[in-house]
Amino acid sequence: MKEALFYELVDQEKGVIKCLLCPKECLIKKDQVGFCRARKNINNKLYSLIYSKISSYGMDPIEKKPLYHFYPGIMVLSLGTIGCNFSCDFCQNWTISQANIKDVSVEELSPEKAVQLALQNNSPAIAYTYSEPLIWYEYVLDTAKLAKKNNLKNILVTNGFINYEPLLKILPFIDALNIDLKSFRNSFYQKYCQGKLSPVLRTIELSKEYCHLEITNLIIPGLNDSEEEIKEMVDWISSLNEEIPLHFSRYFPCYKMNISATPISTLYKARDIAQKKLKYVYLGNIWDEEANATYCGNCKTLLIKRTGYNIINLGLDEDGKCRHCGEKVVHL
Structure with missing residues (x-):
């Protein structure tokens, strides 16, 4: 376990923690977990149960x-x-x-x-x-x-x-x-x-x-x-x-x-x-x-053909630009 980031103790006497990671902002009582089931209140501190x-x-x-x-x-x-x-x-x-x-x-x-x-x-x-x-x-x-x-x-x-x-x-x-x-x-x-x-x-x-x-x-x-x-x-x-x-x-x-x-x-x-x-x-x-398939957003040239998860580069240069018009299309 690892102590979580982004939480606050809202009621020390009752041992209630508010998790501030996501917009649910779960109020978590002692020895309980939040909605995600991954963050637990242990002795008034919030811990990630899933770290690593x-x-x-x-x-x-x-x-x-x-x-x-x-x-x-x-x-x-x-x-x-x-x-x-x-x-x-x-x-x-x-x-x-x-x-x-x-x-x-x-x-x-x-x-x-x-x-x-x-x-x-x-x-x-x-x-x-x-x-x-x-x-x-x-x-x-x-x-x-x-x-x-x-x-x-x-x-x-x-x-x-x-x-x-x-x-x-x-x-x-x-x-x-x-x-x-x-x-x-x-x-x-x-x-x-x-x-x-x-x-x-x-x-x-x-x-x-x-x-x-x-x-x-x-x-x-x-x-x-x-x-x-x-x-x-x-x-x-x-x-x-x-x-x-x-x-x-x-x-x-x-x-x-x-x-x-x-x-x-x-x-x-x-x-x-x-x-x-x-x-x-x-x-x-x-x-x-x-x-x-990926077509150039500018000149509509076919650049990448996909068969399932296999791809064939038909028209991209080494910088991810269309060889036909120079439009930047992908990050390489």
């Missing part, structure tokens, strides 16, 4: 995160733990995200060993993913700092639900994020995720100023698939930067949700709406080469 605890790890294609405009084609060391500050009815990784630390088999992996593992596997980056990395805050921060010293990049795959101060502290050590924007309706976040929309939007707004950013939106039939909502979301993203890549992902029944899978036609309709405002729009969880 690894539930999943492996070498993944960076396209799996998904990141399509950040070092395309590389394999990246991916690390995950347990717990989450959301409880999404449709969670694909619910066996770890909704687990308690005592109920899951975990391994110890110190920040030093994580960096060593990345170097041994010739991974140019470490991705913090699988479960929610922001509740793993202390470990991610320590590992990211050490990774930077060893010329490694740091990637967060996150729901973006974090308070302003801790976000501001960690962003200087992060090189790329994929943020899951689950809906553009607060009512959706409240009902299906037990969260809120506005902090996620704030994370997106702030993150784009620090590092490479891509956004994923899982489209669920009847819940967040209306043309009106998609248009509002796209308009907002384009107002930040029309070059932010947006990934519409196909939903399949999972965990507590048994709604039928997203029709392919819904994804194409969403892409048509988004392409009117955004330069880079992709469709995930379907094997459509054209829908996952």
